[in-house]
Amino acid sequence: MRMSLAQRVLLTWLFTLLFLIMLVLKLDEKAPWNWFLIFIPVWIFDTILLVMLIVKMAGRCKSGFDPRNGSQNIKKKAWYLIAMLLKLAFCLALCAKLQRFTTMKLTYVFIPLWALLIGGMVELGYNIFYVRRD
Numbered sequence: 595m596r597m598s599l600a601q602r603v604l605l606t607w608l609f610t611l612l613f614l615i616m617l618v619l620k621l622d623e624k625a626p627w628n629w630f631l632i633f634i635p636v637w638i639f640d641t642i643l644l645v646m647l648i649v650k651m652a653g654r655c656k657s658g659f660d661p662r663n664g665s666q667n668i669k670k671k672a673w674y675l676i677a678m679l680l681k682l683a684f685c686l687a688l689c690a691k692l693q694r695f696t697t698m699k700l701t702y703v704f705i706p707l708w709a710l711l712i713g714g715m716v717e718l719g720y721n722i723f724y725v726r727r728d
Contacts, residue, residue, distance in 0.1 A: 651668070
């Protein structure tokens, strides 16, 4: 299950374009859709990414795999999985708030996004300053 860079870019742009078109139609009040429907392209794209990530992580379980070769790689994949789950939590909380399913404060809705951004900054700092150069 390998995709070329051009295919990944095209898929990303396609789902982003679909999401933005649906968002504009909702914000202009041309479409009376539910907020959960507006985010379907985002969730489809995230599902594709999660499946690809899980398949790559499950590949480590096959016989003959030497775990010493990719210990850093599994940490990176675990961070990607956590990041995807935080993004999913943010999208679900945002849709619930916009659809008025919950009376949660907006501050609480953004907690997963803030955790994702702080984690991304920590990862960036780690990759810039603490990675050994050979």
